[in-house]
Amino acid sequence: MSKKTILLKKVIMKLTLVLVVILLASFTIPLTENYKQAFGSDYTWAVNWLQQNKISIQKYADQFNIPAKELKAIVFPELIRYNTIFDAIEINSLKYLYVSDGKEYADFSVGYFQMKPSFAEMVEQDLAGLKDSVFISQSKINGLYNMADNELNRNARIARITSIDMQVQYLCAFYKICEHKFADIRFFSTADKVKCFATSYNAGYRRSFESLQSFQQKKYYHTGKLVTSQRYNYADISAYYFINE
Secondary structure, eight states, X not given: OOHHHHHHHHHHHHHHHXXXXXXXXXXXXXXXXXXXXXXXXXXXXXXXXXXXXXXXXHHHHHHTTOOHHHHHHHHHHHHHTOOHHHHHHXXXXXXXXXXXXXXXXOOOOBTTTTBOHHHHHHHHHHGGGOOOHHHHHHOTTTTGGGOOSSHHHHHHHHHHHTXXXXXXXXXXXXXXXXXXXXXXXXXXXXXXXXXXXHHHHHHOTTSOHHHHHHHTTOOOBOOSSSTTOOOBOHHHHHHHHHHHO
């Protein structure tokens, strides 16, 4: 057997091993938690909110060729723990802290999808690297990545992420960025892909795939309504919605 043949076999073995690891890491473990029962009226409220706003979500999903149900599943856990009063307090805080001093001083979650200014900034920056001509030409977020970091532009960013319409567009941009980032990953199922994207939304999509896979197994999610609130898995909640609703 020649050295070239031996080397080729080693390369094939390594590639096969990498593929097996990815498939195992991507394998969707059956969901055992009944989140509809666990979250009760908050779960029902989140489902109803998505139903009431389905036209706006479907509009951009169709425009940018994104499955609407996957978009809904990604942010579903955020809707479960959304608090109108607390959100209003955070927005007022942002207007005085983030706008004047930047994300280092104030980086609160805002709106139904609980988007932070730092998240919006990252999406604006990374959108420039996409090769999706339709999204680049039609998205209102395109071209914002080169905005100077000053009070005027930070105030404009806050105005954008407090708008439901713009939050849906940021969510679509996030989805497109994830599609690009994970283009080489072969997910075991669509639900498994949803879990990966949901983890990326919750933990930060700039993490490595390995880091996201590790984070995906952890239970950090809670509603925040009780000091001793039980912890759940964010990605599992997203997958539960995707499979059952």
